[in-house]
Amino acid sequence: MSDPILRVTDLxxxxxxxxxxxxxxxxxxxxxxxxxxxxxxxETLGLVGESGCGKSTLGxxxxxxxxxxxxxxxxxxxxxxxxxxxxxLPYRKHIQMIFQDPMESLNARHTxxxxxxxxxxxxxxxxxxxxAERVRKLLDIVGLPARSVTRYPFxxxxxxxxxxxxxxxxxxxxxLVICDEPVSALDVSIQSQILNLLVDLQKEFNLAxxxxxxxxxxxxxxxxxxxxMYLGKIVEESTGDSIYHQxxxxxxxxxxxxxxxxxxxxxxxxxxxxxxxxxxxxxPSGCRFHPRCPxxxxxxxxxxxxxxxxxxxxxxxxxxxxx
Amino acid sequence: MAxxxxxxxxxxxxxxxxxxxxxxxxxxxxEKxKMLGIVGESGCGKSVTAxxxxxxxxxxxxxxxxxxxxxxxxxxxxxxxxxMEKIRGDRIGMVFQEPMTALNPVHTIxxxxxxxxxxxxxxxxxxxxxxxxxxxxxxxxxxPDVRMGEYxxxxxxxxxxxxxxxxxxxxxxxxxxxxxxTTALDxxxxxxxxxxIKQLQSDxxxxxxxITHDLGVIAETCDxxxxxxxxxxxxxxxxxxxxxxxxxPYTQGLLASIPTLETVPKSRLSIIExxxxxxxxxxxxxxxxxxxxxxDDQCTTDLPQLETVNDQHHVxxxxxxxxxxxxx
Numbered sequence: 001m002s003d004p005i006l007r008v009t010d011l012x013x014x015x016x017x018x019x020x021x022x023x024x025x026x027x028x029x030x031x032x033x034x035x036x037x038x039x040x041x042x043e044t045l046g047l048v049g050e051s052g053c054g055k056s057t058l059g060x061x062x063x064x065x066x067x068x069x070x071x072x073x074x075x076x077x078x079x080x081x082x083x084x085x086x087x088x089l090p091y092r093k094h095i096q097m098i099f100q101d102p103m104e105s106l107n108a109r110h111t112x113x114x115x116x117x118x119x120x121x122x123x124x125x126x127x128x129x130x131x132a133e134r135v136r137k138l139l140d141i142v143g144l145p146a147r148s149v150t151r152y153p154f155x156x157x158x159x160x161x162x163x164x165x166x167x168x169x170x171x172x173x174x175x176l177v178i179c180d181e182p183v184s185a186l187d188v189s190i191q192s193q194i195l196n197l198l199v200d201l202q203k204e205f206n207l208a209x210x211x212x213x214x215x216x217x218x219x220x221x222x223x224x225x226x227x228x229m230y231l232g233k234i235v236e237e238s239t240g241d242s243i244y245h246q247x248x249x250x251x252x253x254x255x256x257x258x259x260x261x262x263x264x265x266x267x268x269x270x271x272x273x274x275x276x277x278x279x280x281x282x283x284p285s286g287c288r289f290h291p292r293c294p295x296x297x298x299x300x301x302x303x304x305x306x307x308x309x310x311x312x313x314x315x316x317x318x319x320x321x322x323x
Numbered sequence: 324m325a326x327x328x329x330x331x332x333x334x335x336x337x338x339x340x341x342x343x344x345x346x347x348x349x350x351x352x353x354e355k356x357k358m359l360g361i362v363g364e365s366g367c368g369k370s371v372t373a374x375x376x377x378x379x380x381x382x383x384x385x386x387x388x389x390x391x392x393x394x395x396x397x398x399x400x401x402x403x404x405x406x407m408e409k410i411r412g413d414r415i416g417m418v419f420q421e422p423m424t425a426l427n428p429v430h431t432i433x434x435x436x437x438x439x440x441x442x443x444x445x446x447x448x449x450x451x452x453x454x455x456x457x458x459x460x461x462x463x464x465x466x467p468d469v470r471m472g473e474y475x476x477x478x479x480x481x482x483x484x485x486x487x488x489x490x491x492x493x494x495x496x497x498x499x500x501x502x503x504x505t506t507a508l509d510x511x512x513x514x515x516x517x518x519x520i521k522q523l524q525s526d527x528x529x530x531x532x533x534i535t536h537d538l539g540v541i542a543e544t545c546d547x548x549x550x551x552x553x554x555x556x557x558x559x560x561x562x563x564x565x566x567x568x569x570x571x572p573y574t575q576g577l578l579a580s581i582p583t584l585e586t587v588p589k590s591r592l593s594i595i596e597x598x599x600x601x602x603x604x605x606x607x608x609x610x611x612x613x614x615x616x617x618x619d620d621q622c623t624t625d626l627p628q629l630e631t632v633n634d635q636h637h638v639x640x641x642x643x644x645x646x647x648x649x650x651x
Contacts, residue, residue: 191580265563
C-alpha cells in the first residue's frame, strides 16, 4: 500500500450569499460540507452526483482555484489548504485540471501552440526550441496532427478541443489531474475516444485522476473507486463493481436504477425517487437525503449519519445493513 | 397505422458559406399510439427534421425544398402557415431541450399554459385556468394552483420541463414531438420525466417522436427507431432490429462504443475513428465512408440507398449483406 498522493480531510467550502441593501452575508451556500477522501498515485477516484451536489466545487478546492472555508488538503503529505501566491506554484505543476467545455476553457485568441506552451513559460522551463519540441510531442501523445500548432481552437471539433485541453493538462507531468465532466459535452462516438486516451495516459504517466461526472456508466468505466455525493456530502464510497452490484445507500440505489440501459430487452425495475435536490443554502436537517428517501425513519430527520464501514463500502446512512 | 408520414424530406439552410443540406431525403413513419425514436449525434439533422415537421425552421434561412409531411391527410410541408398554426399546439405538441429558454421568463406559468388553451379551444379564461390547474396536476406538479401564479425562475429544472410538457399536452395532441427532453436534466429527474411521458402516452393514446442522442433512452422508451447520420437515414427499424441486429456499421459502432455498467473498467472501448464530415464538404458516396471500418472503393463513389433487411428494417449501406448484420 502506497501513501496517498492526495488526502482531503473534512473539507468545507461555504459561499456567502449576499443579500439586502448592505450585501451582508447572512446565509451561506454550503456547497461542500465536510468531505474526506484519499487518492493514491496512479489511481482514479470517481466522483458522482447530480447538479448542485458540490462535486465541481470540490474539484476546484483541491486545485486551489477556491480557498476552502475549513478542513485540510494534503498533497504528498504537505498541507496546501492555505497556501497562496508563489508558494502554491510548485503544487500547481502537480495538480492540473481538465474542464467540461473546452471552448470556454481554451483562450480563443491563442493558437494551440501558445496554449500548450504556456505552462512551460509560467514555470520557466526550457528555451524556445525545447518548448516547441515538447509541444510537438504532446500533440502527438494526444493524437493531434503537428500542424495544429498554428491553428486556433475554433478550427477544431469538440473532441479535438478536449484533446488540446488534455495536452495542456499533462504538459508539466502532473501527478494528479482533476477531470471535471471531461466527456459530458461530447457525442458518444467521440466520448469513447477521449476515455480511451485518458486510460492510456494514466498507464503511461502513472497519473492519478479525480474524475468528476454525473454519468455513472462513464465513471464506472474509468474509476478504481467511486464516491457518491449528495448535497455537499459523500453518502457512499466503494469500488465501482461493488457500488453497482451492491449499492447500500438509498440514494445510490435510485441513482443506479435511474440510468437508462441501452438494451430494449431489459426492462428495469425503477426505484424512482420523488422531488428535486433541495437547496444547499438551507439543507434539510439530519440526513440530507431524508425528504426524498423512500426508507426514511424518524431518526433520519434529526441526526445526520456519519460515514461508516459496511463490508467493503463506506456508507452514511442510519439503515441497518447487517440484516 | 401511420399517423405521420415523412416522405423524402429535404431541408436546406442558407449560410454565409453557402447553401447546406441539413436533412437529405429522409423518410419515416410515426405509428398511431407508438413511440418513434430519432437518434444521432450533433449535426445529424434530427432536430432540423423536427423543426421541419413543425414548420418552425428559422426564417428566412431554413427551407423545405422537397418532400412532404403527411399528417392525417394533410401535407404539413406545404400547408398554409395560418392552417399550420391551428395544428401546432393543438394536434401536435412539442417539448424542447432547454425548459428555461422554451418558457417566457416574464410571464407566469398560468398565462403561458392558458394561452394555448384559449388559442385552440372555445372556452372562457376561467375555464382555461381550471383546466390549466388540472393539467399541471396531471404532470405531477405539487400545489398546481399556486404554481399557476409563479414564474419559470421559481421552479427547478425538472419542474420547468414538466410545465413545458403540460403546455405541449394541454390540448391533448395526437402527436408529441420531444426534442432531447431530458438532456439538460439529472438522471434521477430524467427517470421521472421519461416515466411521465410514457405514462401520459398510454393514458392519452398519442404518438410520440422522441429525439435524442442517448441510446439508453431510446432502448427504454421507443417502439421504432430511426438512426440518422450527416442528414441522412442510416438505418431504421423496430427497437429490437436496431439493438439486436444492427446492420449499418455506424449503428454497430455506436452501440459498441458506449460504456455500460457491465463493461470491464479501464478496458479499451471500441471507437468510431475520425469524426462526422462537415455539411459543406460531404463525400460523394456514403456519408459514413471516411469512418467506416468496412469501406471499399465503391463506398467512396456510390451513394447507398435504403434497402430492406426485413419488412420494416431498412439500412442504407452497400455492404450490409456481406457484414451479416452482426454487432461488432
